[in-house]
Amino acid sequence: MDQNQLKALAAQLRYMSDASPWYRERLAGTDIDGAQLTTESMATLPRFDKEQHRQSQEESLSRYGHPYGLHLCAPVGQVRAVHATSGTSGLPTFYTFTQADLRTNDAAVAAGLAAAGVRPGDAVLHAYALSMFVGGVPWVRGISALGAAAVPVGAEGGTARLLQFATSIRPRVLCCTPSFAEHLIERTPEVAGVEVGSLGIELLICGGEAGAGDPAVRAILEDAYGAQVRDVQGGAWGHFATSCGEGEGMHLVTADNVLLEALDPHSGRPLPMENGVVGNLALTSLRWEAGPVLRYDMADTARFFTDRCRCGRDGLRYQLLGRTDDMIIVNGINVHPSAVRDTVAGWYPRVSGAVRVVVAGSDARVSPPVDVKVERGADEDPSGDAELATQLEALLRDALRFRARVEILDPGQLGRSDHKTRLLVRSGAAR
Ligand SMILES: [Zn+2]
Structure with a gap:
């Protein structure tokens, strides 16, 4: 000051x-x-x-x-x-x-x-x-x-x-x-x-x-x-x-x-x-x-x-x-959904860049593995999905220190917002 x-x-x-x-x-x-x-x-x-x-x-x-x-x-x-x-x-x-x-x-x-x-x-x-x-x-x-x-x-x-x-x-x-x-x-x-x-x-x-x-x-x-x-x-x-x-x-x-x-x-x-x-x-x-x-x-x-x-x-x-209201805590580690998106986006064009983190309930504390939905890149073959998911799980573990369960989706499936995208989705059902 x-x-x-x-x-x-x-x-x-x-x-x-x-x-x-x-x-x-x-x-x-x-x-x-x-x-x-x-x-x-x-x-x-x-x-x-x-x-x-x-x-x-x-x-x-x-x-x-x-x-x-x-x-x-x-x-x-x-x-x-x-x-x-x-x-x-x-x-x-x-x-x-x-x-x-x-x-x-x-x-x-x-x-x-x-x-x-x-x-x-x-x-x-x-x-x-x-x-x-x-x-x-x-x-x-x-x-x-x-x-x-x-x-x-x-x-x-x-x-x-x-x-x-x-x-x-x-x-x-x-x-x-x-x-x-x-x-x-x-x-x-x-x-x-x-x-x-x-x-x-x-x-x-x-x-x-x-x-x-x-x-x-x-x-x-x-x-x-x-x-x-x-x-x-x-x-x-x-x-x-x-x-x-x-x-x-x-x-x-x-x-x-x-x-x-x-x-x-x-x-x-x-x-x-x-x-x-x-x-x-x-x-x-x-x-x-x-x-x-x-x-x-x-x-x-x-x-x-x-x-x-x-x-x-x-x-x-x-x-x-x-x-701060989007942040989740996984085994004591603070995880921002935007950091997950940024980390995954580093693999563009193998991925589209669109990501959702899906957690159950409204608690900030979440038990691993955390569900992460990722879109495949537009020119990628779906036959590589399983390998891509495994690689992204390792990437998130190394970069952000939490265990993810990655699901690969077709490009465009996650939808795009014309304003602000909610990267964190809270599902009502308990896991
Ligand atoms: Zn400057």
Whole structure:
């Protein structure tokens, strides 16, 4: 944490404490004027997570008649935009923006996309979900703020519509989830009669889920599109991070707006921010008006890098490894379904790259062997399935240290998502 971040943090905490009785109570006893605020004392500040976020919303709904949470610091009449992620049950999780937040966020998305390689004058085909998602309208605004032309087809537009605009406008840049980018590789020849590599896309900006950060997945996309691939995260609180195409992980582009921490997944304590450390990604907003967040556990497992990147830049970088709510524990070993997908995808073109991890029940702890469904590569002969399965089981045992039972399926059988693919499938029946 540098001096500018400390100063911004102190101002943000003062604002939160003044504006929200809920934050005032939680911050009681903290020296929020910053005289003693340090990286160490940061660890004493209260944390926030998805569950508390939902509770805060339930309470504000019953107390004040709005669902934006007790952590809303701006008057409700000053909220200028609302975004949300859908929960598995109950209220969606809301993200609110004031006019000043929109300015902060537009500039952050623009700066992030510029760092990812988008240039003024580019046409940018936007294929993330547009409905409520922070990667939707906030990104479209950021694309325009950068001076590029936003083409907001959205994931909801569907493959045929997307390809219609891709072939007529011929945008240089495509923004979508890695799942959707993979889906387009197979669907473009069927729908548009051409290979995805002939669309003229030079830059693929993939966020919304882990995947593009993995070399094997990235190689599949780069190969098929003939494009550079960037792994990105951002869209709210003025947060934006992007890979650079050279070193590992994503550069935090907007360190003025957010502070990132690595938390121990079990104790919640902050881990020392050292090169290579793996923990839960926690975000603190530094200049947010509407619903600022303090040490918010994003439910992402990330690896952090603090060394100088191969591109020559310093500053924090991180790579998303998977969702914490998708993680399973096999004989004490943490296994992310996204890591299984990334490991198996390294064997492309013997495999298609599509993978599902199937477990029984809802418990995070799973007994081996773990069922893993893998699609055979398009040009592979089914007679080699048994050998391929055995080899993949050995690969997963060596690379991820768990025992898998691999089933090989025909290509295309696992289906593709136009948004985010659920890599973990929980079957109801006990094994
Ligand atoms: Zn770099």
